[in-house]
Amino acid sequence: MALQKLVAVFAVILLINKGCHSRNSGCGNAALNTRIVGGQTAVPGSWPWQIVFKNADFFFCGGSVINNQWLLTAAHCAPSIDPDTTSVHLGIFYLNSFNPGEVIRSVAEVHCNPGYNSQTYNNDICLVKMSAPVNFTEFIQPICLADENSTFYDELSVWVTGFGITSKLFNISFFQQYCSLVPYQVLTLFYFQLGLGAVADTLQEVSVPIIGNNRCHCYNQAYSTVTDNMMCAGVEAGGKDSCQGDSGGPLVSLYEGLWVQAGIVSFGDDCALPMRPGVYTRLSQYQKWISDTVTGKKPGFVTFTSTGFDNDWFFSCDSSVFSSGENLRHFTHLTILSVFSLILQFFVSNGKM
Template sequence: HSAAGGWCLAWCLSPAAVFGQTGEVHRATQRHKGQPTMHVASAGSWPWQVSLQTTYHFCGGSLINSQWVLTAAHCLASFNGNPSRLTVYLGLQTIQGSNPNSVSRTVARIIVHASYNSETSDNDIALLQLSSAVTFTSYIKPVCLAAAGSTFYSNVSSWVTGWGNTASGVSLPSPGNLMEVQIPVVGNRQCNCNYGVGSITDNMMCAGLAAGGKDSCQGDSGGPMVSKQGGVWVQEGIVSYGFGCAQPNYPGVYTRVSQYQTWINSTSHNKHSNPGQFIKPIRNNVSYIRNPAGCIESLTSVSDYTAILILSKHLVTVERKTPF
């Protein structure tokens, strides 16, 4: 063992490091929100959230522009690149019953990341091209994406949304409202100790409570994990995998969106749609301007810990205590 590897292993062998009897971490094939403290989301509060359905809801996703949806690669394994059975629902509040603000689209293309590894869940990311563009409303809007170089520190408060199980094996009760749960980011070093050194790659990030009780769950896979940065909601993660639902010492594992800016832009850009809108990493001494999608771009230098946002032609100064 190298000195660095030995240090990491020693650091990990704490009460929080729980391994399977064979020395391997138990790994769920799909992300399972645990017995959790979760809440029904208000209609329109997460307007980028989408539901992927065949004859039923099976995964979530997020709208990143008028014609593209971001989701997890493992959600699409059974489709073999054929989108004919797949429908995307946008503006949805409940899985059952009437949804007056919802629209649906079939899928023109499924694009799974070429380096997706189903064994390790590395590069668990995919894009869906909708059959036609959607019109943005109060209930259907794209999310901003964390740009390359973004860092989300431990304990940054984040939100996960979806129509997944309320606990392992426990389906969401009728009418199947969109649910939300607030969880803190867990650093990759700690998360590697929970799941086994090397399990959590730089393409992943984790979130949850050491005590458990709050998590994503089966059926939430592919959905967004977001946090509010500089007054704008930014998607930093995609629900990927975990050990059970809301188990102590097993935070949820998410695909780290900021690692894929180049891939998302090159894949989703065509003459019919703009690529996803990325929030550049916020640094001190930088000001920002909102672009037409509502995301922030670097502009000029200003004083420490402030950012100037131009919102509907009005200048607003926002105090920024923690960069990301």
């Protein structure tokens, strides 16, 4: 009798453990990534779920592989995704050079969350189906996704990857004050061609801590609302962040040997400014929508459980710190503001007008 009780208790423990972690060994594996906390330079294959979207060899957004035919990206990237012209590049580490494990696909379908709001960037998430499945290699792997029971506490270490802007001649706030919105592809073409910003040629990575939503809302209250569908990450002192061109890319963290995507690069106030963390789409809010939309093998969901206490519960906002914040403006990591005269200058200098 005692033995039967012991077996029953052991079985219950196994079931609880399986339910809590929802582990799926088919996702979140990066054999070439030896990084645990940091300190080493990335090598090809370090982030095998990273993809980029290109139109005519010009890249405009990132994304992540979630099964052999489906990708995740930001909804604000969708206007530039055209099934007739957009290519998807997987297994990519060098943006404009040869990649030994690179695979290219076209786009078959784009499904953005029906609740997406282009003004507030709430529900900034899209699913993209590729034209054909891909085979997984050491350079191409699906990322695990945070499920609906996941928790990401304040100060948790996460990683952001992408090919976005690494240096700027002018801060984006300069253009925000004097320019008007233009389509991303047009804008970034001029921005880079005129030498106003440099984009990375190799995949960039940065480790930043989670900033809890209470603290993030306090820091960002002058120009945006941080909803429960969003999460934030960044260094309070500034200097580390995602930036223009990183949009749609993954925010990931290592959990029990598996890499789990927590967020999608969405928007922020310029890049890497003090007390202006980047804002990301919170993936754990979309498990049902993703599962209902994706066809074929379902993505691997993992319950990411933060340990200890969430310091954000005890955060109190001192709004007096942000008394001059009324001059801040909202923009996305995809959309940059530009001056019409610069566009004219570009065309004139290239003899196209």
